[in-house]
Amino acid sequence: MEGYKSFLYFLVSSLVLGFTLVIFVLVWVLHYSDGLAWDGGNAEFNWHPVLIITGFIFIEGIAIIVYRLPWTWRCSKLLMKCIHAGLHLTAAILVVVALVAVFDYHNAKNIPNMYSLHSWVGLTVVICFFLQLVFSIIVYLLPCTPLSIRAAFMPIHVYSGLLLFGGVIATSLMGITEKLIFSLRNPAYSSLPPHAVFVNTLGLLIAVFGGLIVWITTRPGWKRPPEEQRPFLSNDNYDNTTEYSKEKSDVELNSEARKRNLKLDEAGQRSTM
Amino acid sequence: MEGYKSFLYFLVSSLVLGFTLVIFVLVWVLHYSDGLAWDGGNAEFNWHPVLIITGFIFIEGIAIIVYRLPWTWRCSKLLMKCIHAGLHLTAAILVVVALVAVFDYHNAKNIPNMYSLHSWVGLTVVICFFLQLVFSIIVYLLPCTPLSIRAAFMPIHVYSGLLLFGGVIATSLMGITEKLIFSLRNPAYSSLPPHAVFVNTLGLLIAVFGGLIVWITTRPGWKRPPEEQRPFLSNDNYDNTTEYSKEKSDVELNSEARKRNLKLDEAGQRSTM
Numbered sequence: 437m438e439g440y441k442s443f444l445y446f447l448v449s450s451l452v453l454g455f456t457l458v459i460f461v462l463v464w465v466l467h468y469s470d471g472l473a474w475d476g477g478n479a480e481f482n483w484h485p486v487l488i489i490t491g492f493i494f495i496e497g498i499a500i501i502v503y504r505l506p507w508t509w510r511c512s513k514l515l516m517k518c519i520h521a522g523l524h525l526t527a528a529i530l531v532v533v534a535l536v537a538v539f540d541y542h543n544a545k546n547i548p549n550m551y552s553l554h555s556w557v558g559l560t561v562v563i564c565f566f567l568q569l570v571f572s573i574i575v576y577l578l579p580c581t582p583l584s585i586r587a588a589f590m591p592i593h594v595y596s597g598l599l600l601f602g603g604v605i606a607t608s609l610m611g612i613t614e615k616l617i618f619s620l621r622n623p624a625y626s627s628l629p630p631h632a633v634f635v636n637t638l639g640l641l642i643a644v645f646g647g648l649i650v651w652i653t654t655r656p657g658w659k660r661p662p663e664e665q666r667p668f669l670s671n672d673n674y675d676n677t678t679e680y681s682k683e684k685s686d687v688e689l690n691s692e693a694r695k696r697n698l699k700l701d702e703a704g705q706r707s708t709m
Numbered sequence: 710m711e712g713y714k715s716f717l718y719f720l721v722s723s724l725v726l727g728f729t730l731v732i733f734v735l736v737w738v739l740h741y742s743d744g745l746a747w748d749g750g751n752a753e754f755n756w757h758p759v760l761i762i763t764g765f766i767f768i769e770g771i772a773i774i775v776y777r778l779p780w781t782w783r784c785s786k787l788l789m790k791c792i793h794a795g796l797h798l799t800a801a802i803l804v805v806v807a808l809v810a811v812f813d814y815h816n817a818k819n820i821p822n823m824y825s826l827h828s829w830v831g832l833t834v835v836i837c838f839f840l841q842l843v844f845s846i847i848v849y850l851l852p853c854t855p856l857s858i859r860a861a862f863m864p865i866h867v868y869s870g871l872l873l874f875g876g877v878i879a880t881s882l883m884g885i886t887e888k889l890i891f892s893l894r895n896p897a898y899s900s901l902p903p904h905a906v907f908v909n910t911l912g913l914l915i916a917v918f919g920g921l922i923v924w925i926t927t928r929p930g931w932k933r934p935p936e937e938q939r940p941f942l943s944n945d946n947y948d949n950t951t952e953y954s955k956e957k958s959d960v961e962l963n964s965e966a967r968k969r970n971l972k973l974d975e976a977g978q979r980s981t982m
Contacts, residue, residue, distance in 0.1 A: 547899065548899045548900070548901070551898060551899050551900070551901040551905065552886065552889075552890075552898065552899075552909075553882060553885055553886050553889065553908075553909045553912040553913075554886055556909050556912070556913060557882065557912065557913065557916060560913065560916075591928075595923070595924060595927065599920050599923065602875050602879075602919075603916065605879065606875075606878065606879035606882050606883075606916070609826060609830065609879050609882075609883050610879075610882050610883050610886045612826055613825065613826050613827055613883045613886050613887055614886055614890065616825075616826065617825075617887065617890050617891075618890075625824060625825065626820065626821045626824050626825075627821070627824070628821070628824040632824065635826075636825075636826045636829050639826040639829070639830065640826075640829060640830065640833065643830060643833075643876065643879070646875075647872050650868070650872065651868060654868065655864075
């Protein structure tokens with residue numbers, strides 16, 4: 437890997453920052469707000485930021501960069517696809533619970549749903565995220581999908597993934613803004629009490645985390661090498677080649693088709709960002 | 710150019726959408742709000758969204774994609790750099806006026822400055838934007854800067870530019886959220902009056918505009934070709950070659966250095982996104 441030390445620096449920074457975001461949102465709801473519960477009150481609403489930041493920002497961020505980890509380059513592509521999809525699915529489940537929490541809270545308090553820009557952009561992002569999830573499972577995990585289709589959709593897959601991640605971050609910053617305006621009355625948000633400073637800082641850290649994930653994802657030298665280069669990644673060529681052959685045998689490719697597959701794989705994997 | 714029709718479709722869509730954003734923000738402040746003036750009141754504040762959306766979103770968006778216009782590929786790199794920098798400078802001037810408007814309004818109304826997450830993220834983005842502007846002028850417009858430095862910083866330049874553009878969009882969505890919560894009291898924002906629907910729609914369109922600009926910028930086939938390929942872009946080779954030689958003679962490169970320059974230029978121009 438090109439610039440391995442620099443990669444490690446960015447990876448560790450993003451992991452530390454990701455955990456910091458989760459700790460910050462927990463401190464926010466447990467220390468500055470009314471804790472966590474499922475009672476139709478503020479404590480139920482609080483699941484919304486906790487699950488969005490944990491699932492839709494931290495876990496999603498990790499899902500996006502998981503192919504970049506050089507230690508995984510010896511794992512089969514299929515295994516990595518399953519990990520990538522599994523992390524997205526985990527995020528998806530947390531997002532559904534986060535949405536149920538906020539709708540339930542609104543209904544219990546007779547607060548109208550879906551009026552704010554936060555909710556408009558947020559629901560658009562969630563719908564697109566689920567469409568992307570279903571579409572990507574069909575295209576990249578079903579063995580019957582032609583490899584040419586996989587390669588053709590890869591630039592859109594990568595672009596949509598990063599755009600949705602940016603959309604999640606923008607939506608979460610809007611959500612924080614809304615929540616601080618509505619919940620900080622005495623002292624007011626405008627007097628910048630410690631609560632406001634703390635949550636504003638969380639907002640800034642979310643933006644920095646997004647920047648780190650996008651940087652890691654878009655460095656060409658940090659991409660997972662094309663399949664045909666992988667057997668040379670270590671001295672342990674036998675294991676890699678065996679594993680590689682096994683993966684390909686799953687879809688019963690003959691030698692000619694496999695060659696074409698590798699080229700398409702590379703085209704798809706490296707054609708964008 | 711690869712996929713010229715597709716490029717045209719995205720370009721026209723982004724231009725139409727960009728003009729629509731400007732029209733929307735003008736309708737917002739002139740029809741739904743108190744118009745435009747410089748009187749310390751709401752009409753002065755209104756310059757803030759108008760100038761941010763016109764300068765920091767629409768003009769910035771055009772500045773980002775200006776190298777992608779295939780009709781400009783016959784123009785010298787130096788001319789294109791000046792247009793790129795000129796558009797950024799125009800945006801910078803509008804942003805400064807937009808900030809003066811909002812600080813002046815806050816001071817006149819005794820509203821505290823710099824307490825909201827919108828202001829924290831926004832000021833961070835503006836400071837980074839100005840640093841990027843000054844740094845880029847030094848690196849890419851001063852003829853004394855070594856070409857190796859230019860190539861080395863190009864990935865950071867492209868990444869920072871797109872990240873800041875994303876930051877501007879996120880900040881503007883937060884700003885719209887704040888403004889609607891504060892200004893819509895009777896009828897309230899939560900009752901979703903036409904004013905709220907209109908400005909929420911503006912917010913969604915801003916996000917779509919951002920998505921279009923990022924798509925256009927990150928398509929590898931739509932990048933300006935490396936300098937050595939440019940004389941072959943049309944039958945009019947003589948004009949291109951003359952212009953090309955003239956540009957290079959500006960920095961008095963000998964043949965060997967020019968060759969290295971082309972390679973570095975290409976590395977820098979195409980090394981990221």
